[in-house]
Amino acid sequence: MTVTEQEITDYVARVRAALADLPTTQRDELTEDLADHLTEVAAEAEGTLVERLGEPETYAAELRSAAGAEPGGGRNLDQRVATAVVRVRGRLRALDTRLGPPLGYATASDFLRLLRPGWWVLRGYLAAMLVTVISTGGSFGLLPRFGGELLAGFIMLVGFVLASIWIGRRSAQLTRWPRSAVQVGSAVLVVFALSSLIQAEDRMRYGDYGIDPASINGPYDRVRDVFVYDSEGRLVENARLFDQNGDPIRLGYPDCTDLADEYGKPLLRAYPYCPNQAPFGPRAPGAVVPSATPESTSTPGSTTTPDPSGTSTGQPTVSPTVTPSPTPSGAPTPTATG
Amino acid sequence: MDTTQLLKGVLDLAVLAVLREEDGYGYDILRRLREAGLEEVGDASVYGTLRRLFAAGLLTTYVVPSESGPHRKYYSLNAAGRDQLARSGKLWRSFATTMDSLLDDRGLAA
Numbered sequence: 001m002t003v004t005e006q007e008i009t010d011y012v013a014r015v016r017a018a019l020a021d022l023p024t025t026q027r028d029e030l031t032e033d034l035a036d037h038l039t040e041v042a043a044e045a046e047g048t049l050v051e052r053l054g055e056p057e058t059y060a061a062e063l064r065s066a067a068g069a070e071p072g073g074g075r076n077l078d079q080r081v082a083t084a085v086v087r088v089r090g091r092l093r094a095l096d097t098r099l100g101p102p103l104g105y106a107t108a109s110d111f112l113r114l115l116r117p118g119w120w121v122l123r124g125y126l127a128a129m130l131v132t133v134i135s136t137g138g139s140f141g142l143l144p145r146f147g148g149e150l151l152a153g154f155i156m157l158v159g160f161v162l163a164s165i166w167i168g169r170r171s172a173q174l175t176r177w178p179r180s181a182v183q184v185g186s187a188v189l190v191v192f193a194l195s196s197l198i199q200a201e202d203r204m205r206y207g208d209y210g211i212d213p214a215s216i217n218g219p220y221d222r223v224r225d226v227f228v229y230d231s232e233g234r235l236v237e238n239a240r241l242f243d244q245n246g247d248p249i250r251l252g253y254p255d256c257t258d259l260a261d262e263y264g265k266p267l268l269r270a271y272p273y274c275p276n277q278a279p280f281g282p283r284a285p286g287a288v289v290p291s292a293t294p295e296s297t298s299t300p301g302s303t304t305t306p307d308p309s310g311t312s313t314g315q316p317t318v319s320p321t322v323t324p325s326p327t328p329s330g331a332p333t334p335t336a337t338g
Numbered sequence: 339m340d341t342t343q344l345l346k347g348v349l350d351l352a353v354l355a356v357l358r359e360e361d362g363y364g365y366d367i368l369r370r371l372r373e374a375g376l377e378e379v380g381d382a383s384v385y386g387t388l389r390r391l392f393a394a395g396l397l398t399t400y401v402v403p404s405e406s407g408p409h410r411k412y413y414s415l416n417a418a419g420r421d422q423l424a425r426s427g428k429l430w431r432s433f434a435t436t437m438d439s440l441l442d443d444r445g446l447a448a
Contacts, residue, residue: 030389036411037364037385043407044365052381059382066349066386 008038011049014056017086019064030067057090120168124161126189129196131156224252226271227278235278238270341378349387351430352376354396354415354423361414363402364388388413396422 012035019027038049045052053059099108128144135147146152167182174182228236241249252273272278345352356362356370368384391397396419402410415423 029393030386033389033411034385036408039408040363040365040410041381044369054380062380062382063386063389065346066383067390 007049008035008042011038011053011056011059014086014090015060015063017082018057018060020082020086022064030063055090057086116168117165120165121161123168123186123189124164125157126193127160127164127185128153128157130189130192131160133192133196225273225277226251227280228271229280233280235272235275235280237272237275239272240270341376345376345379345383348430349379349383350391351423351426352379353384353387353391354419354426357397357413357415358420358423361412363410363412366410367413391419 012031015034016027016031019030022030038053041052042049050056096107096109100106100110103111105111125144131146132144132153136145143150144153144157146156171179171182226239226241228239230236241251243249251271352371352374353367356367356374362370364385365381367388368379368381371379371384388397392399392413396416397413398416400412400414402412404410
C-alpha cells in the first residue's frame with residue numbers, strides 16, 4: 001500500500017475543515033466513514049490520494065453537493081477561521097510546489113531545507129553579536145567581542161555556532177516548550193540582525209548627506225556660519241573656502257531659509273549663508289582704517305580666488321588677516337547708519 | 339450540459355440500481371458504475387450519495403473483515419431502498435421516453 005495512515009488522516013482532516021460550515025452533526029454524519037472509505041480506495045489502486053481523488057477541498061465540494069448538504073447560514077467564527085486557515089494552507093502548499101521547479105527542486109521547501117545548516121551557523125554568529133552589543137555597550141563592528149575582548153569574542157563565537165548547529169540538528173526531537181524557546185530566540189535574533197543592518201546601512205551612507213565629517217565631532221561642530229572680512233574690515237560676500245586639494249570646505253548649515261539657492265543645494269552656497277547675521281557691522285565711511293598687515297594689502301585679489309583644480313601647490317588663503325573692525329561704538333561718527 | 343450535470347439528478351437511481359444486483363462497498367460500487375458506462379462519476383459523489391441514502395434509511399450497512407486489506411463497509415438495499423428504486427426507476431423510464439420522443443420529433447439523431 002502506497003498510501004500511509006497519516007496521509008489518510010490528513011486528507012480527512014482537510015475534507016472536514018472544508019465542510020466546517022455545516023452543522024456538526026451533519027458533518028460527522030458525512031465524514032464518520034470517510035477514513036475507512038479512503039483506506040478501501042487506497043487498497044485498490046496505486047498513487048497518492050490527491051492524485052486519485054483530487055484535492056481534499058474539491059472532494060469536499062463534490063461530497064457536499066452529492067450528499068445534498070448546502071452551506072449552513074449560521075457560520076460561527078471558529079468555523080470561518082478554520083476554513084480560512086485551510087485555504088491559506090492550501091495556497092501555501094500550492095505556492096510551495098509552484099516555486100520549486102524554478103529553483104530546481106520539487107518544492108521550494110525542499111530547497112529551503114538545504115539552507116538550514118547555513119542558517120544555524122548564521123544564528124550562532126548573530127547570538128555572539130548580540131552578546132557583543134550587550135557586553136561591549138553599544139559600539140561594535142562586525143567581529144564578536146566579549147566585553148571588548150576579541151579573543152574571548154572568538155571563543156564565544158565558536159561556542160555559539162556549535163551550540164546552534166547542535167540545537168538545529170536536534171530540533172525535531174525537542175518537546176514543545178524547548179522548541180518554542182528556540183523559535184522565539186531565533187525570531188529575536190532575526191529582529192536584531194535586521195536592525196543592525198539598518199544601522200550599518202545608515203553609517204555607511206553618512207557621507208551622502210553632504211555634511212563634511214570635519215564638521216561632526218570636530219572643533220568646528222558648533223560653527224553655523226562663516227563670515228569673511230577683508231583687510232578693510234568689510235564683510236566679503238560669496239566667499240568660498242577650499243582646502244589644499246581644492247576640495248570645498250563646508251562648514252555650518254544655512255538656517256536662514258529665506259535665502260534659497262537656485263539649485264536647491266544650500267550646502268554648496270558661498271559664505272556667509274546669512275549675511276544679515278554678521279557679527280560685526282559695516283564700517284562707517286570715513287572711519288579710521290586700523291593698521292593692516294602689509295602682505296595682505298599687497299595682494300588683495302588673490303585672497304578669494306583659490307585654484308579649484310587642486311594641482312597648484314600653493315595654498316589658497318581665503319582670508320589671511322581677519323581683522324574685523326569692531327563696531328563703531330567708540331568712534332564718534334556722525335554718518336553712522338546704526 | 340455535460341454528463342456530470344446529468345449525473346447529479348440520477349446518481350441516486352444509479353447507485354440503488356447497482357446495489358440491487360449485489361451488495362457492495364464504496365470503491366466497489368464506484369467501479370461497477372464506471373464499468374456500466376458512467377465513467378465520469380467521482381468518488382466523492384458516490385460516497386456522498388451513499389451517505390445520504392443511508393441517512394434517508396434506504397440502505398443498511400455491515401462490515402466485512404478482510405484478511406488481505408482493510409475491513410470493508412458493505413451497503414445493501416433494504417425494503418425502503420427497493421421501493422425507492424422501483425419508483426425512481428419508473429419515473430426515469432417515463433422521463434427518458436418523453437425526452438426521446440421529444441428529440442425524435444425534431445429529427446435529432448440518437
